[in-house]
Amino acid sequence: MLSGTVLVTGGGSGIGRATAERAGREGASVAIVDRAADNAAETARLVTAAGGRALAYPCDVGDDAAVADTVQRIGRDLGRVTGVVTAAGIFHGPDLQPAHQVTVDDFVHVLRVNLVGTFAVIKHALPMLIDGGGAIVTIASTAAIRGHGYGAGYTASKGGVDALTRLLAVQYGASDVRANCICPGGVDTPMTGGTFATDEAIARAKQRVPIGRYAQARDIGDVAIFLLSDDARYLTGQTVPVEGGATIA
Numbered sequence: 630m631l632s633g634t635v636l637v638t639g640g641g642s643g644i645g646r647a648t649a650e651r652a653g654r655e656g657a658s659v660a661i662v663d664r665a666a667d668n669a670a671e672t673a674r675l676v677t678a679a680g681g682r683a684l685a686y687p688c689d690v691g692d693d694a695a696v697a698d699t700v701q702r703i704g705r706d707l708g709r710v711t712g713v714v715t716a717a718g719i720f721h722g723p724d725l726q727p728a729h730q731v732t733v734d735d736f737v738h739v740l741r742v743n744l745v746g747t748f749a750v751i752k753h754a755l756p757m758l759i760d761g762g763g764a765i766v767t768i769a770s771t772a773a774i775r776g777h778g779y780g781a782g783y784t785a786s787k788g789g790v791d792a793l794t795r796l797l798a799v800q801y802g803a804s805d806v807r808a809n810c811i812c813p814g815g816v817d818t819p820m821t822g823g824t825f826a827t828d829e830a831i832a833r834a835k836q837r838v839p840i841g842r843y844a845q846a847r848d849i850g851d852v853a854i855f856l857l858s859d860d861a862r863y864l865t866g867q868t869v870p871v872e873g874g875a876t877i878a
């Protein structure tokens with residue numbers, strides 16, 4: 630069970646939506662923050678239809694002023710934020726070129742959403758989190774912990790998210806705020822556009838992933854809910870790969 634208000638960025642799709650749906654089923658009020666307004670509203674509808682309480686907040690996490698305003702509104706509408714899950718993130722085509730072909734503008738574009746956006750949301754939620762305790766779950770990637778070979782900005786942003794999470798755990802542990810970072814492997818979501826669902830990918834997963842398949846969004850969301858919950862009360866500052874064992878095979 631979860632109590633209080635859980636803020637989920639990227640809650641309009643994929644991992645964020647799966648996390649929001651589960652948070653609603655666990656009894657939290659859910660604030661769905663996503664730049665895609667229609668998708669955020671659809672997640673709120675799904676949570677509500679399942680008996681939960683949720684509101685959608687269209688917001689670009691890369692826009693600090695908008696984030697500050699959104700987090701304040703969430704506190705007024707749904708009550709003190711007790712949990713934050715930062716799943717908003719982008720893959721950016723030009724960033725997937727070899728590093729020497731990636732422009733600094735494209736590199737910074739990815740950092741602004743994946744790293745700066747993660748920081749902004751957490752920064753503005755922290756006054757509420759420390760006012761009674763709470764938990765933060767960041768979503769990085771196995772790109773943070775092993776060489777993926779593509780995505781200079783993506784990799785740097787995810788490594789930054791992982792390191793930032795450790796800083797938060799150290800700075801706010803005494804305030805009863807925990808922070809942990811999930812590093813998903815391949816997950817079949819709109820971000821990956823079906824590439825993990827082809828016959829070839831399914832066969833590849835049997836070879837490369839000990840559990841024998843790529844993830845579904847809820848495989849990640851369920852771990853995020855555990856990390857938010859009181860069951861994880863003595864767990865903080867950890868990098869949690871959720872990749873079917875792919876990084877140890």
Ligand SMILES: NC(=O)c1ccc[n+]([C@@H]2O[C@H](COP(=O)([O-])OP(=O)(O)OC[C@H]3O[C@@H](n4cnc5c(N)ncnc54)[C@H](O)[C@@H]3O)[C@@H](O)[C@H]2O)c1
Pocket residue numbers: 638639640641642643644645662663664665668688689690691715716717718719720742746768769770771812813814815816817818819820821846
């Ligand atoms: N799918 C994978 O294989 C995979 C693997 C490792 C890590 N991840 C990470 O998991 C997180 C969720 O990814 P997903 O696969 O669910 O992707 P997704 O594309 O399905 O969902 C991402 C959501 O983030 C939102 N978003 C993007 N930029 C935003 C911004 N500036 N402000 C607010 N919202 C924004 C999108 O609108 C979308 O709803 C991302 O951070 C991603 O990097 C995904």
